């Protein structure tokens with residue numbers, strides 16, 4: 001009896017996904033590398049530990065693992081992105097045959113996926129870069145799955161992926177073919193960029209409520225609790241309020257955690273991708289750089305001594321303003337994310353269906369939210385930038401003044417709210433009929449003779465001005 005599919009890599013995510021597959025009745029082969037004294041008998045131990053895996057077969061020899069699989073072989077890689085994934089693919093491919101399907105369920109860079117898919121296609125192997133979101137819990141109980149790459153390969157594995165995915169509001173699996181090449185990993189990367197900004201926004205709202213309004217973490221949790229029955233409801237709001245309620249030895253757990261945020265690189269990739277397509281992504285960039293600044297703790301402590309400020313509480317600051325500011329900022333964040341995907345999709349010819357992608361993001365993933373449900377129907381009938389949609393216009397009209405008010409208070413209290421500021425500035429920059437870029441054009445022409453166009457002149461004429469008088 002051969003196994004239906006194989007999982008390579010039994011870290012936390014790989015084990016969770018294997019247990020999910022096992023629970024759904026698949027005959028599995030599990031492989032984990034053997035590293036003397038570090039990783040030994042990992043697959044066999046997982047099989048001994050988890051009930052769902054008791055009928056699985058464990059290997060630490062790659063050849064026997066591949067030979068244990070039914071053909072066409074289906075293998076899911078759950079190893080670290082980067083060199084580890086590349087090395088594993090190089091070891092696996094000589095053991096595989098034409099028609100087999102190889103999926104990468106890690107957070108690979110989409111350009112690596114484009115290249116790998118291209119090479120393996122020429123060898124007759126179907127390669128899929130599968131974005132998988134939902135953390136440990138998602139992998140175990142139902143993640144959101146974003147497969148991209150070989151469509152033929154996808155058709156072979158779709159029933160499996162769909163059976164282990166989370167379900168959307170209509171009971172459909174949160175798994176859909178995103179597009180060819182690196183489309184799946186690109187979508188996951190942008191998901192993470194959006195995730196960074198959503199997390200940063202919540203931490204900024206928390207800091208305004210904590211330090212400008214003067215609420216305790218418990219009270220702030222109550223404010224967030226009130227949002228869970230509104231359009232602001234999301235998985236990240238849920239976990240944030242749970243975090244804020246936790247105490248240990250009579251102290252808030254949040255107050256014992258070092259304020260220095262980590263990252264594994266996908267947010268930086270999203271910002272790099274936005275820049276490479278010339279798409280403004282001020283919020284995602286602000287969120288990423290906020291993490292970097294938080295990491296420079298020695299500088300922050302030094303400057304805090306120099307700029308020591310007297311924060312006075314402003315209890316009049318309404319939570320309705322905060323709610324409106326938060327919602328309008330989230331929309332700008334989503335607009336940025338979808339705009340990056342639209343640009344990549346156009347450039348690579350991926351034809352990403354944003355309604356389908358939104359549906360995939362309605363459950364199982366980290367950015368699942370009430371707002372994402374709206375996007376599923378919105379994108380079904382909209383083929384332009386999100387920010388131009390009438391639904392968004394309404395939220396900007398109702399939320400922007402609140403956002404400016406919050407930013408005013410935050411800056412006079414010297415709080416750090418770069419994402420809220422970026423959202424407001426995005427709206428300013430995106431809505432000015434005569435922004436200050438005319439001065440930039442003049443400067444470019446002054447020192448570099450780069451030329452400029454004139455207002456009202458629809459021709460292609462490039463003008464220069466004799467700026468230097470001597």
Ligand code: 6PG
Pocket residue numbers: 107132133134135192195262263264265266267365366
């Ligand atoms: C998910 C998450 C996940 C992400 C980690 C680490 O969708 O399940 O986005 O894939 O990679 O949470 O992210 P950072 O370490 O960069 O915060």
